[in-house]
Amino acid sequence: MARRTPQDRYFEVWELLEAVCDPEIPVVNLREMGILRAVRSTAQTLEVILTPTYNGCPAVDQMHDDVASTLARAGLAASVRTCIAPAWSSDWLTPQAHDKLRHYVIAPPGACAASGQQLYVLQFAPINRAADAYQTAACPRCGSENTTCTSPFGSTACKALYRCLDCAEPFDYFKPY
Amino acid sequence: MTHIDYLLHLGDNALILGQRNAQWCGHGPALEEDLALANNSLDLLGQARLLYQHVAALKKDGKTSEDLLAYWRDVPDFRNYTLLELPHSLALHPGASAERDYAVTIGRNFLYSALMVLVWQALTASRDAQLAAIAAKSLKEASYHLQHARDWLVRLGDGTELSHARMQAALAHLMPYTQEFFSPSAVERAAVKGGVAADTAQLQADWIRIVDDALHAATLERPSGAGFVSTGKTGVHSEHLGYLLAEMQSLARAQPQAVW
Numbered sequence: 001m002a003r004r005t006p007q008d009r010y011f012e013v014w015e016l017l018e019a020v021c022d023p024e025i026p027v028v029n030l031r032e033m034g035i036l037r038a039v040r041s042t043a044q045t046l047e048v049i050l051t052p053t054y055n056g057c058p059a060v061d062q063m064h065d066d067v068a069s070t071l072a073r074a075g076l077a078a079s080v081r082t083c084i085a086p087a088w089s090s091d092w093l094t095p096q097a098h099d100k101l102r103h104y105v106i107a108p109p110g111a112c113a114a115s116g117q118q119l120y121v122l123q124f125a126p127i128n129r130a131a132d133a134y135q136t137a138a139c140p141r142c143g144s145e146n147t148t149c150t151s152p153f154g155s156t157a158c159k160a161l162y163r164c165l166d167c168a169e170p171f172d173y174f175k176p177y
Numbered sequence: 178m179t180h181i182d183y184l185l186h187l188g189d190n191a192l193i194l195g196q197r198n199a200q201w202c203g204h205g206p207a208l209e210e211d212l213a214l215a216n217n218s219l220d221l222l223g224q225a226r227l228l229y230q231h232v233a234a235l236k237k238d239g240k241t242s243e244d245l246l247a248y249w250r251d252v253p254d255f256r257n258y259t260l261l262e263l264p265h266s267l268a269l270h271p272g273a274s275a276e277r278d279y280a281v282t283i284g285r286n287f288l289y290s291a292l293m294v295l296v297w298q299a300l301t302a303s304r305d306a307q308l309a310a311i312a313a314k315s316l317k318e319a320s321y322h323l324q325h326a327r328d329w330l331v332r333l334g335d336g337t338e339l340s341h342a343r344m345q346a347a348l349a350h351l352m353p354y355t356q357e358f359f360s361p362s363a364v365e366r367a368a369v370k371g372g373v374a375a376d377t378a379q380l381q382a383d384w385i386r387i388v389d390d391a392l393h394a395a396t397l398e399r400p401s402g403a404g405f406v407s408t409g410k411t412g413v414h415s416e417h418l419g420y421l422l423a424e425m426q427s428l429a430r431a432q433p434q435a436v437w
Contacts, residue, residue: 055223
């Protein structure tokens with residue numbers, strides 16, 4: 001059996017991990033989410049670096065296990081490490097991830113505020129009140145921009161709950177982070 | 178040692194408030210609020226975990242772990258602000274779950290989150306690299322917590338006569354506990370000197386600005402907030418922390434060998 005070089009292992013790991021998806025959003029994989037950050041392969045070691053999203057994300061241990069078991073099944077013993085700096089940002093989602101989210105009926109996140117001084121927040125207009133600053137999300141079903149936020153906290157910590165005022169359907173919005 | 182005490186102060190703040198907000202789970206005034214507070218609580222627990230893990234890594238004594246810190250310390254060991262251990266009601270009665278007051282919950286979350294966006298921002302420049310990394314993540318979450326609390330503060334204040342009166346009463350009750358934010362302890366002074374901690378005295382003016390801006394939008398008055406200065410961050414707590422810890426720690430202590 002031909003022995004794999006560190007370089008072979010490096011490429012093999014990336015290929016294998018294409019199949020590991022976000023447990024909460026099974027249509028996007030960890031690379032597309034910007035969670036899978038790096039692979040380090042030397043003659044002695046094999047290391048995979050993940051960056052978790054929200055501090056309290058309950059899926060992070062699952063992702064850890066999924067990565068380790070996927071590689072173990074292919075005969076690769078890797079150490080899976082989490083690295084919290086630089087802090088994960090929703091800006092890291094790839095354009096493919098945006099498309100896949102939309103297809104899954106989740107509105108993808110808008111870009112985060114550019115300046116370091118600004119707080120990364122969505123401005124939510126109180127009900128029955130003129131909006132001051134309002135981040136619009138286009139309805140992933142009908143494409144209308146005529147949408148409103150029902151709640152800043154949706155089915156998971158990373159999503160807000162919106163409603164389309166044209167097609168009247170609710171949808172999740174992936175919050176800028 | 179003092180640096181570790183500062184990290185425990187931050188971690189305990191997150192854990193205790195996370196535990197308090199989780200009490201609304203299943204009892205929220207609206208489904209969206211149930212979700213909001215559950216998510217808020219989850220974020221805070223995540224912050225506590227990261228900070229406790231960091232403490233364990235620094236102590237390197239083979240026995241300190243996040244579980245030990247959360248479940249096996251007692252009241253005098255906790256370093257959280259007294260504000261965060263108070264029950265969700267005006268009456269200082271620990272068992273009064275029927276008297277839960279959402280205005281107190283919102284008021285407390287607002288006053289604390291307004292402080293924490295400033296503290297986390299300052300801590301991104303901490304000499305402790307791991308703390309700076311934790312701060313960069315926690316700042317994003319604190320921003321959403323602040324926005325949620327501020328929105329409700331404005332809705333309740335600039336709402337009906339009843340909601341306005343209750344929100345005003347909640348603020349009058351909570352404001353004196355915020356004095357503790359800005360009176361530095363020996364632990365904080367040492368950690369600031371070491372370039373590790375945020376100097377809250379420097380942040381007070383900005384905090385007042387955030388608070389006043391929100392109160393103005395909510396048509397509320399800022400209460401004087403004068404009176405007894407609470408001492409939770411030095412380990413001297415109100416009578417409420419004991420009950421909170423008893424509930425939170427009971428399962429771990431009943432089954433010390435349990436594995437999840």
